[in-house]
Amino acid sequence: MKQTILVTGGTGFIGSHTTVELQNAGYKVVIVDNLSNSQANVVDGIEKITGVRPAFEQVDCCDFEAMDKVFAKYPDIAGIIHFAASKAVGESVEKPLLYYRNNIVSLVNLLELMPKHNVKGIIFSSSCTVYGQPDPENLPVTEDAPIKPAESPYGNTKQVNEEIIRDDINSGAPIKAILLRYFNPIGSHPTAIIGEMPNGVPMNLIPYVTQTAMGIREQLKVFGNDYDTPDGTCIRDYIYVVDLAKAHVKAMERVLDTDSDKLEVFNVGTGRGVSTKEIVDAFEAATGVKLNWTFAPRRAGDIEKVWANPEKANNVLGWKAETSLEDTLKSAWKWQEKLRNEGIQ
Amino acid sequence: MKQTILVTGGTGFIGSHTTVELQNAGYKVVIVDNLSNSQANVVDGIEKITGVRPAFEQVDCCDFEAMDKVFAKYPDIAGIIHFAASKAVGESVEKPLLYYRNNIVSLVNLLELMPKHNVKGIIFSSSCTVYGQPDPENLPVTEDAPIKPAESPYGNTKQVNEEIIRDDINSGAPIKAILLRYFNPIGSHPTAIIGEMPNGVPMNLIPYVTQTAMGIREQLKVFGNDYDTPDGTCIRDYIYVVDLAKAHVKAMERVLDTDSDKLEVFNVGTGRGVSTKEIVDAFEAATGVKLNWTFAPRRAGDIEKVWANPEKANNVLGWKAETSLEDTLKSAWKWQEKLRNEGIQ
Numbered sequence: 001m002k003q004t005i006l007v008t009g010g011t012g013f014i015g016s017h018t019t020v021e022l023q024n025a026g027y028k029v030v031i032v033d034n035l036s037n038s039q040a041n042v043v044d045g046i047e048k049i050t051g052v053r054p055a056f057e058q059v060d061c062c063d064f065e066a067m068d069k070v071f072a073k074y075p076d077i078a079g080i081i082h083f084a085a086s087k088a089v090g091e092s093v094e095k096p097l098l099y100y101r102n103n104i105v106s107l108v109n110l111l112e113l114m115p116k117h118n119v120k121g122i123i124f125s126s127s128c129t130v131y132g133q134p135d136p137e138n139l140p141v142t143e144d145a146p147i148k149p150a151e152s153p154y155g156n157t158k159q160v161n162e163e164i165i166r167d168d169i170n171s172g173a174p175i176k177a178i179l180l181r182y183f184n185p186i187g188s189h190p191t192a193i194i195g196e197m198p199n200g201v202p203m204n205l206i207p208y209v210t211q212t213a214m215g216i217r218e219q220l221k222v223f224g225n226d227y228d229t230p231d232g233t234c235i236r237d238y239i240y241v242v243d244l245a246k247a248h249v250k251a252m253e254r255v256l257d258t259d260s261d262k263l264e265v266f267n268v269g270t271g272r273g274v275s276t277k278e279i280v281d282a283f284e285a286a287t288g289v290k291l292n293w294t295f296a297p298r299r300a301g302d303i304e305k306v307w308a309n310p311e312k313a314n315n316v317l318g319w320k321a322e323t324s325l326e327d328t329l330k331s332a333w334k335w336q337e338k339l340r341n342e343g344i345q
Numbered sequence: 346m347k348q349t350i351l352v353t354g355g356t357g358f359i360g361s362h363t364t365v366e367l368q369n370a371g372y373k374v375v376i377v378d379n380l381s382n383s384q385a386n387v388v389d390g391i392e393k394i395t396g397v398r399p400a401f402e403q404v405d406c407c408d409f410e411a412m413d414k415v416f417a418k419y420p421d422i423a424g425i426i427h428f429a430a431s432k433a434v435g436e437s438v439e440k441p442l443l444y445y446r447n448n449i450v451s452l453v454n455l456l457e458l459m460p461k462h463n464v465k466g467i468i469f470s471s472s473c474t475v476y477g478q479p480d481p482e483n484l485p486v487t488e489d490a491p492i493k494p495a496e497s498p499y500g501n502t503k504q505v506n507e508e509i510i511r512d513d514i515n516s517g518a519p520i521k522a523i524l525l526r527y528f529n530p531i532g533s534h535p536t537a538i539i540g541e542m543p544n545g546v547p548m549n550l551i552p553y554v555t556q557t558a559m560g561i562r563e564q565l566k567v568f569g570n571d572y573d574t575p576d577g578t579c580i581r582d583y584i585y586v587v588d589l590a591k592a593h594v595k596a597m598e599r600v601l602d603t604d605s606d607k608l609e610v611f612n613v614g615t616g617r618g619v620s621t622k623e624i625v626d627a628f629e630a631a632t633g634v635k636l637n638w639t640f641a642p643r644r645a646g647d648i649e650k651v652w653a654n655p656e657k658a659n660n661v662l663g664w665k666a667e668t669s670l671e672d673t674l675k676s677a678w679k680w681q682e683k684l685r686n687e688g689i690q
Contacts, residue, residue: 093512097509168442170441172439
């Protein structure tokens with residue numbers, strides 16, 4: 001049995017998939033989640049998939065005393081993967097104070113508690129949004145691309161949290177950290193036991209695609225067909241959530257069990273740019289379901305194209321995105337069908 | 346009688362001088378200070394100077410519930426001047442988590458409480474450090490100069506707090522704000538009843554100068570004599586603290602009583618660059634006291650030269666730095682003599 005890992009936000013989309021992969025790799029997991037944006041029964045799903053029930057504590061990471069008690073209750077926690085965060089870009093524009101407080105205080109609490117409880121490593125969920133606006137000068141984006149002013153309070157909390165971790169380590173804190181900059185995570189577990197649960201109208205492309213295919217949304221709008229890309233639609237790097245989850249396992253091994261630098265940054269993407277139109281076509285081809293979609297004007301704030309150079313993660317973490325776009329989109333559809341079958345969405 | 350103003354950090358260096366000027370201008374003042382870096386008897390000093398005793402509450406701005414009670418106790422608070430912050434650059438490098446937590450949470454608390462208690466305006470203490478490193482491209486620095494990555498956690502909290510205020514106002518919060526970017530505040534009240542109280546070895550030039558003149562420090566080191574400046578030493582914009590305090594009064598009038606934009610930014614400086622060597626010479630000339638000083642190698646992280654373009658504050662706030670460098674340095678020396686006479690330093 002490997003070490004015990006605290007997964008904050010462990011009942012959320014990426015957190016739950018990462019818990020599955022951590023348990024598959026032999027780690028013990030303690031989930032902390034305040035359930036503000038996820039369901040407790042995700043823990044049942046994780047147990048069903050892996051045969052192991054992770055420990056679960058319904059606690060808000062912003063509550064310093066409560067988090068202190070969690071570490072005291074599980075004194076063998078060796079590392080943390082910190083997913084817990086308010087994460088809706090649009091909501092962050094409307095409620096910036098909520099985002100700054102939640103996302104910064106929760107991280108500062110963890111960093112303050114780590115030395116006290118002898119926790120050695122932390123993996124932080126960052127985002128390619130730090131490469132910001134306008135479009136990156138060089139594609140694919142490497143980890144040393146310039147950090148741009150954030151476009152939203154949400155994006156700013158990712159940047160500030162990266163800076164807080166860097167400053168903490170530079171101050172001599174006895175911890176190590178890895179920042180993972182995700183590109184666009186999509187798909188669901190192949191079992192369709194856990195998956196992405198958008199609140200209300202989805203802001204991300206894939207849930208909108210699957211809900212349109214299911215008839216929940218009338219029509220998919222593809223924003224802009226006159227971008228400087230081969231088919232005129234925006235290009236992103238869509239990374240399968242299970243592949244992304246496996247990157248966390250590799251990162252945790254590295255941060256806890258090697259003499260790696262105290263702070264490292266990795267892009268987590270496929271290295272392949274895929275256009276919105278290609279997603280639509282690939283979804284129809286993979287599922288045989290016809291999508292009702294149309295072009296609409298460009299949406300303010302969208303960047304034209306961005307995709308990762310994942311070579312550093314490939315070479316240093318020994319991790320690579322392996323799942324085809326077809327299988328990824330099939331998993332998303334299977335999850336949507338499951339939600340329908342269970343009367344959830 | 347004008348409105349009631351909450352001054353956080355009101356027993357500190359700039360906060361106490363600003364309270365004096367607010368009261369001189371007819372405002373009622375409520376001071377909130379946790380006394381972590383100042384003394385309660387500063388309130389006596391303010392009363393002695395102005396004839397009016399400000400209300401005082403020993404409260405930490407990071408304590409949301411306690412701040413809520415302060416606003417409830419003084420329901421006529423119309424505006425806030427927010428000085429309270431951890432402010433030592435060097436300490437912030439050693440204890441970054443303390444700085445991020447204190448400086449960000451205290452601001453977020455105030456911004457959340459303002460609409461609830463019908464507080465209309467806030468003046469935020471920012472700093473020319475946001476123009477950052479390396480040296481500004483254009484001198485003097487105007488308010489639209491690019492914001493550079495912060496050189497210290499302290500500087501970063503100033504930047505992030507500017508962004509939080511901007512995001513809050515962009516979200517539609519029913520408040521107005523003015524960001525004042527201070528250059529180098531120096532000197533003390535002409536009465537020598539209140540002044541700057543550095544903790545331990547001063548990190549700023551003027552307290553080091555006056556303590557050396559007093560014999561508390563053996564020798565003043567002037568770091569670098571080979572900069573690209575007329576006499577080879579660094580150039581800064583030293584602003585008399587009483588002039589700076591008066592800028593806050595003008596800013597408060599504007600934010601509360603005019604139809605100004607919801608968010609405005611002003612440099613607060615003299616517009617005149619003064620070299621370290623000039624300060625040494627001017628101090629000796631103004632006080633007749635000989636300084637024991639020597640050149641020392643450049644200090645890592647010092648920028649070569651920076652001074653403000655204060656035209657926007659001159660024109661829009663109707664404020665101008667008026668005190669001569671000679672009178673400013675005399676005030677600093679008078680304060681140092683008072684500290685000696687009272688056996689304090």
